[in-house]
Amino acid sequence: MTGILASRALIKLELARALRNRKFLFFSVLYPSVIFLIFAGSSGTGEKVGGTGLTVATYLMVSMASFGALTAVLMGNSERIAKERESGWVRQLRLTPLPGHGYVLAKTASAAVVSLPSIVMVFVVAAVVKDVRLDAWQWLALTGVIWAGSLVFAALGVAIGYLASGDAVRPITMIVYFTLSLLGGLWMPSAGFPRWLQDIAEWLPTYAYAALGRAVEQSQAPQARDVAVLAVYFVLFAGGAAWLYRKDTLKA
């Protein structure tokens, strides 16, 4: 808690900066909705995705909301951290009383502030354009689950930001981002994959992430396995980020 108190000045400034960056904001908030419309565009309103009982639009809504949150937190964290490590701003911050994790906290907070509207935007577009209807509790639970779940990828973004430097960070982030999105079934149901690929996909964090949202849509409790998979990845990513952070601190 002391970390949050001491870091609030930086969090405030990071938020102001994130909201000022119109290009990033526009991209992060609208992009998932646009892809949603493209993918869901051709499907009829009653068309179901096999084995789920959900309409194509409802199914894709969770995929794209998850994808949007993933975009905001992963891209936001990794590239900024790598750049600021290189420019020496991270070093300069270490000459202030700001606790070390305060920087990561501020970065993650500003990414989360961008990811929330991107999630809500997909919901609004889905409801208005594709007539997706859910109970009030489901909308709220979906927002909460997808927003909270994005922390896993925020941690991954931090880890990549401390792992890669300079020119390498963008390609690495892109590869991770597209692999996770595609194989995790955020763009198309993984049921269409060959068997061996499906076996891999099931263990990806993005797969479990979208499964959480789908469980809410099906009025079910999230599957214990998905929660466990996400928890393990969170520990892995956060632990890796902490380890890389400390390594960077000693090297800087």
Next chain:
Amino acid sequence: MPSPSYDICHPPLRTDGTAARTPLPASMTGMTTTTVATATDVPVVAGFEQVSKAYGNVRAVDGLSLALRPGETVALLGPNGAGKSTTLDLLLGLKQPDEGRVTVFGTGPREAIVAGRVGAMLQSGGLMEDVTVAELVGLACSLHPRPHPASEVLARAGITQIADRKVNKLSGGQAQRVRFALATAGDSDLIVLDEPTTGMDVSARHAFWATMREQAGQGRTVLFATHYLEEADAVADRVLVLHRGRLLADGTAAEIKARAGARRVSFDLTGAVDETVLAVLPALTSLDVSGQTVRIQSADADATVHAVYGLGLYPRNLEVAGLGLEQAFVAITEAEEAKRA
């Protein structure tokens, strides 16, 4: 770059009445000094005790011991690769020593920074992008436990006029002043500056040091690394010469110059010049005879000149001039190199 007169030793430019320490005896000449303040009544602002730091096979800092005392303005001098940056990094807790101990106000460097006792600007310190100068300085003030008002910090650094400008649109000199503002955002007792005037023009540099003296005048301890030797000469009341990670000299600028053979004496002689006769002159550190012209470096020019007359010689065109700190610095580091060779 000849120094024109005897009068090149600037008095230490301190406003709080602290006088420069008495020069050390000439016996220190040629010795490697690693003096540590041992007086128990003087509190130590920052201390290095036998600190070493190596990168692979290169010992960047090699058994360094030193102590900074309250209110001093100390210059850290050294050629590239002497270990200046590593020394500052160790002092600020950005690097951990392999051996030895670094203390700042009796605690570890990080604890001292958290307590708000240390303000620092690094050459390598980047700035947050996409925010204004005022926002960045405001952040530094908010993070400091004993902050100054942001408007005051901006004014002192001379950046009030550019307060609304984006940080990534600044010139090199302006960025340096913003870094300085970050280092002085609060009431810190020790200010550490790494090459603070890099990228500034001459007038900005003068203005910068005027501000810095004001800070020192308020009783703050200032440590700065520089490669502008005239800055060390004019501003510092103590100069540390670092070479290959070790402390080669520690004293006032005047003492450093004295140590290197501070005066150059030159004169012409008529008739044959006998070098062996001249070689017995007292306080000589070097002797160079070319034709009728004799050039001497002397640790005690008065005694040397007196002895020249004592030999019954009649020097003409006699000139006595001080070595600049730069020449002294070169002499000291070259002597060290020669010793190693």
